[in-house]
Amino acid sequence: MKLWTFDVIDILSQYKSALSDYKFIDLFAGIGGFHYALKSFGAECVFASEWDRYATKIYFKNHHFLPEGDITKIKEEEIAEHDILCAGFPCQAFSISGKQNGFNDTRGTLFFDIARIVKFHKPKILLLENVKNLIKHDSGNTLKTILKILEDLDYHTEYKILNASHFVLPQNRERVYFVAFHNSTGINNFTFPEATYENVSLQDILDSDLSDIKIVERDDINIYKKINTPNHIFENVSCFNKPMQIGKVNKGGQGERIYHPLGHAITLSAHGGGVGSKTGLYLIDKKIRRLTRRECARLQGFPEDFIFDESKSQAYKQFGNSVAINVLQYIIQNIIEIIIKELNSHDKQTELRLADGKERIQE
Ligand SMILES: C[S@@+](CC[C@H](N)C(=O)[O-])C[C@H]1O[C@@H](n2cnc3c(N)ncnc32)[C@H](O)[C@@H]1O
Incomplete structure (x- = not known):
């Protein structure tokens, strides 16, 4: 690590x-x-x-x-x-x-x-x-x-x-x-x-505490791009050091785009709707989900002992606002x-x- x-x-x-x-x-x-x-x-x-x-x-x-x-x-x-x-x-x-x-x-x-x-x-x-x-x-x-x-x-x-x-x-x-x-x-x-x-990717900061994870299960999930080669991250940095959209739910509007964890997260936001509101959606371990509060904390550089809000919506808003x-x-x-x-x-x-x-x- x-x-x-x-x-x-x-x-x-x-x-x-x-x-x-x-x-x-x-x-x-x-x-x-x-x-x-x-x-x-x-x-x-x-x-x-x-x-x-x-x-x-x-x-x-x-x-x-x-x-x-x-x-x-x-x-x-x-x-x-x-x-x-x-x-x-x-x-x-x-x-x-x-x-x-x-x-x-x-x-x-x-x-x-x-x-x-x-x-x-x-x-x-x-x-x-x-x-x-x-x-x-x-x-x-x-x-x-x-x-x-x-x-x-x-x-x-x-x-x-x-x-x-x-x-x-x-x-x-x-x-x-x-x-x-x-x-x-x-x-x-x-x-x-x-x-x-x-060379860092979202994968490097993923949370192991599954209790904060809510899987998105819907009929309209569409993964249209396959990425199977993790080694690429070192071969072609320029294409991986940014969010990589690989799919969508519904029409792919705000909060409805799905990204790959070998890329970067999208901008955390204090506002925003859609099923992936405030963090975006990611394909992780074959499931679609938002990011957890700890993942948001890591994405903003907060230390591991940072105590976040018990209210999820407040915590997401606070990380979306923070520097x-x-x-x-x-x-x-x-x-x-x-x-x-x-x-x-x-x-x-x-x-x-x-x-x-x-x-x-x-x-
Ligand atoms: C962009 S955020 C800054 C977040 C901060 N840099 C951090 O790292 O968490 C702006 C903050 O200003 C606060 N704010 C807005 N108007 C204010 C006011 N009149 N007095 C005090 N705080 C205010 C908001 O509640 C919000 O938390």
Whole structure:
């Protein structure tokens, strides 16, 4: 079994406590994907906000930290000081976008709440995640407004769409990630991690607890593609490192497509209908089924001891909403590298200045 499978990624040992002096806040916290990722590098959570009572309960069970409720009702001055602000915020149209009022354009949206907290606390680093469509949302105006506001608040921002499928998780999940550094850090050259393209498949993370499995038995199941050669996974990665549809039920609409476990899972979703609602359907051990809660947890990089919701529908919704922890960990490793580089170059400049000063004194 590979190291990555049931726990956080194989973090470089020298980085495991690299952020132990850093405090973070977890906005739109869900079940705490950001929390796991940052904690794996030693950072400490000092505030979280989540208004869904089911998600809050699960957050508390796993992180022993109770999120506050609706962020729109919490004053920025009541939030503890922090170095890193994280938010997987819901994407909303900025109703007066295009008027170029920056900060004010977002009033009444949840990005406004992020911005007002950032304005007050000026954390060193912002780590944001959203659906990939945010880039094209409102003909690009949403993205433009976000970048402009962050620039006005003195941040240098980089953003990129990354797919969990390319970062050791067998789930096709494309999301846009933002990393912003406050100008006072002097960091303006952050680069996102390169895809690892590991050979992983849904088969590697399957659950052995059959109690959570519900077999789909219907007359209208149609498996039209046969795949019998597991070794292909190593011969032609490009065709297997993605979902492989092999059949359908009914008309093959949403939640009605059947996939092969030698490929990747489709994007876990918080909504969606059909008999394979939220996870899709898979042909596993000659039977058709949805994924189990543990499989969903693994597909998002949650550790094996993660306690999920007793309600299946809540658990599926929570995993569909959550962030891919592994992708965050790769991003955070790059953040740590750039911080170390900046600190070293700062030390070097100080050394050079000191040496220069000494020479001048000797002259
Ligand atoms: C996309 S999910 C983020 C999930 C999270 N990143 C995780 O890893 O589980 C957005 C979350 O924001 C929460 N939310 C939406 N509006 C909120 C508000 N006004 N105050 C607090 N939480 C809110 C939702 O309940 C949802 O759980």
